[in-house]
Amino acid sequence: MSATSRPIRAVLTPIHRTIQPLTARASLALRVALLTTAAVAVTLAAVSALVFVTVKAEFESSLDESMLRRANAAVSEGYTASKEELDVAGIKIFVVRGGQIFSRRGEDTTLPLNNNEIEVSIGEAKSSRRTTMIDGELYRVIAVQAGEGSALVLAQPMESIDRALERLKIILLLASAAGVVLAGGAGWVVATNGLRPVRRLTAAAERVARTSELRPIKVTGHDELARLTTSFNQMLLALDASQERQRQLVADAGHELRTPLTSLRTNIELLGQAAENPDRQLSLSERTEIMDDVRVQLQELTTLVGDLVELARDEPMARDPEQLDLADTLTSALDRVRPRAPGLTFDVEAESWTVIGEPPLLERAVTNLLDNAAKWSPAGGTVTVRLVGGVLTVRDDGPGITASDLPHVFDRFYRSNEARTLPGSGLGLSIVRRAAERHGGNVTAESPAGSGSVFTMTIPPPDGRSSASHTRASARSQS
Structure with a gap:
């Protein structure tokens, strides 16, 4: 840390520690208004300082030019023609010779000699200008060459300039104060109106927490708050x-x-x-x-x-899903279903299909599809199972699904009139749909006329593309 930054930090740290608790307790609208006011105050202070410095420089430059004209005129006329004019202006006249300064009029007033005037007297500079105190009063001092080894020095009081600068300072302070007040009021109005949607959202959130009513609120506008x-x-x-x-x-x-x-x-x-x-x-x-x-x-x-x-589980897929072969999952599901479906034939053709997911959930979904097909198939019927390109198709020889029931077969607890006399909870196919969706797939049901029901579950591969290398394995068995 530099030596310059240490005192600045020492000044700002107490201010920050004082302001931070106040802003932390203030409302958002008040903080916005305070920040707006602070920004305007800093801007006005910078502009006022720039105006003050510029006007002061202009005053001094104008005074210097006027004094240089008078000094040059006095030198060219032998100090006589402009004497009355210089007296009216209250200008003191001095001469520098041999490194010493003398009052032109024999006055007791002395001017502190500066190297600038000496350089002008010996010809190293054509003129010089500076500000100094004479008898407790501020003067502007101008020096010009007045012959070999000498310089004419004029000193004019800056009282009129000081009065003008004081008036300008008061005007700038008053204007800045008025601007800060107006900026604070405008900032408060803008912040209050601009944050009205936020207050509505806050009130709505508090109402939800208090009453558990999930009633939407009115949207106005098209800005970020409306979004x-x-x-x-x-x-x-x-x-x-x-x-x-x-x-x-x-x-x-x-x-x-x-x-x-x-x-x-x-x-x-x-x-x-x-x-x-x-x-x-x-x-x-x-x-x-x-x-x-x-x-x-x-x-x-x-x-x-x-x-x-x-x-009832609403969490996403397990954080550590496993890579598995859907054909192996189908085999495990068949081993569980066959003992429960004696007399049925399972015609199975399956390709290896690698996915990443939850083995228990997928096996349960496949088992539910097979159980559903076995439940509706007549004695001695055939359940046709195909797994090709990640698409599992299960077809039964049952009576099929009516057109009115088909849109609802995957709803929770939905059971058709024909299914109410059979065992089951009406949740099996809902679990199938949930498992497919959790693995980025889907499941559909069809019931072609006179050919039972067809359920199709699609599970995409990890990269979302069809797999190029799959080993075909067919099996036909009869329970």
């Missing part, structure tokens, strides 16, 4: 949609959980009554039937809870 308001409204709409989905999920989950829980409670109450009342003993077949029903309901309840947990 901020639009973004805030979009955020409110997204939050409202998210809350609506959560409420719908809770409502649907409560409705779906009620059935297995009611069945479980009924069966457990029957077993409890049989254990407490010897007259109401159950036969072995009845007990077996009740226990089988309990196991089925527990399995359904477990599946439903797992599906709900999966759908």
Whole structure:
């Protein structure tokens, strides 16, 4: 740190420490107004200083030129023709000879000799000019050559110039003060009006925090604040949609959980009554039937809870996804589905397809597609599975999906009239869609007339392009 910067820092640091707590407690509009006022004050101070210095230099230059004309005229006329004029102007006359200065009129007033006048007297300079004090008064001193080895020195008081500069200083100070006041008021008005949308956003955010009402606010204008308001409204709409989905999920989950829980409670109450009342003993077949029903309901309840947990997750893909082969995932899913679908034929042709993702989620999605096809296929039917270029197609031989149900098959808890008599929670295909979207893909459903249903799930490769090297592996099996 330089020696010059240390005193400046020593002055600014206390000021900064004093202002910082004040601005930290002030409102944004007040801070903007203060900054505007400070900027205008610095600008006016710089302009005023420049005007003052320029006017002062002009005054001195004009005075110097006037005194030089008089001095040259006095020298050329032998000090006599301009004497009366010099007396009227209050100019003191001195002569420099031999390195000494003498009063031309024999006055007691002495002028402090300067090297400038000596240089003029010996011919090293044609003229000189400076400002000095004489008898406690400020004078402007001009020296010109007055022959060999001598110089004529004129000293004129600067009282009139000082008075003019003082008046100018007062005018500049008053004008600057008025400008600062006006700038402060204008800055406050501009900041207050300009930050009105921000205050509206603040009030809206406080209202949301206080009442949980996600009501958008009115957008006015097309500037950055209008864009901020639009973004805030979009955020409110997204939050409202998210809350609506959560409420719908809770409502649907409560409705779906009620059935297995009611069945479980009924069966457990029957077993409890049989254990407490010897007259109401159950036969072995009845007990077996009740226990089988309990196991089925527990399995359904477990599946439903797992599906709900999966759908309730809103976080993005795992931070450490794995590289996997979708064909291996399909093989694992087939190994799980085949034991649950005896009598069905799975016609499978799969290409190796490398993706980066979550193996459990992808396997669950593929398993749900296969389970859905197996559930709707008739006994002895065939489930056709193809994996080509990252596109997994699952076709069944079932009755197909009606046109009214087709747009809703991937909705949560949606079950067609025909599906209400079959086991399931109505969440399997929703998980399939979620898994595809989390991996940058999609899933669609079709139901060609007379040829069952076709579900197509597409998972893109890591680089978004089709893979060039895939090994073909075909398998045909019958359970």
